[in-house]
Amino acid sequence: MYSSVGGDPAGIADDKAHYQGGKPYKNFNATRNDRGMWWVGVKNKDMGQDPGAGACNRKPFWVDAGKDPGAPEAVNTKTLADLAYQRTRVPDAEVELKPANRSTVNLPTWIWLDKARFKEVTVRAELPGTGLWAETIAKPVGLHLDPGTDDAETYPASGECAINDDDSIGTPYAKGDSDQTPPCGVRYLRATAGQPYQLRASVTWEVTWRGAGKTGGDLTNGTFETTKDMDVQEIQSINR
Incomplete structure (x- = not known):
């Protein structure tokens, strides 16, 4: 060395x-x-x-x-970039749901991620006395939804929820939105039978680096997943 x-x-x-x-x-x-x-x-x-x-x-x-x-x-700037990459920590992929954990057949579940948690993360590494430095930039690029069953529809249909202009994902549910289609969400078509569906939400982070001497490049993206138990019930009605 x-x-x-x-x-x-x-x-x-x-x-x-x-x-x-x-x-x-x-x-x-x-x-x-x-x-x-x-x-x-x-x-x-x-x-x-x-x-x-x-x-x-x-x-x-x-x-x-x-x-x-x-x-x-x-040791060079790429070495330092790899070190910074190892030290990069991003927020947990914790999403908000409405209704939370329990849904009804054909009733859309709204899903969103708060912009305060979903923001760029930068980590820097330096070699003292040499002027060599590098920093990684982890940027969230999207949220993927997997409802955990084929008896469901995602919004959008691809299950890929894009980032909004304000760096959030999806739209928080508001009173009166129950008849609206969420920009990011899921609709279950069949009730659960004892075992809840496993709704998986995966956040992908794109990671790049830059360093001294105008060096830089791409690093391996990271995908972080959270799982929610979703109980889905039938709509109860009384016929006369």
Whole structure:
């Protein structure tokens, strides 16, 4: 692996002669952190006799602040992006329902997700003294509904509820909306018989990253699911 170094640690002094006289650097002692830093190959003792350990033998080399070292196994902005990705935590995929947990055959269940919980999440990772940094941006891109039975219809028909302009999903149920079609929801066509339907709501988060030196790219999207038990009853009526 490679690591950044400051000052003149043991092992570096012996190589100074290699850099004097302007080949390949005119000023070996240019170690100001705001301008850059020297990097050197360091063998990982934990690798034991691993042949890969022997590849970390490059002489000290200069890297300007904020630039990737460009050496195999060296920490770079993509490494930091992966670290930030591991530390990214998004809110639970908790949705609101009306009616909640209990519905009636042919009566739409309204489903929505509060915009206060459904917002972009950013995590940053840095390598001190090098000017190297990267941050991940996790952005919610949609909600998928699976009613848990074929005897149901979703709204919209695809089951994919899009994000509204205000970053919310769906529309909260309001009094008097029982005869309306929800923009995001489900309608059960058959009552449950002892066992509730398992309504699954999956939120997909699109994850990208950006870093020092105008680096960046896409990372693996994340999908997080919540399950609701839905009891569905028949409409009771009396015939005379």
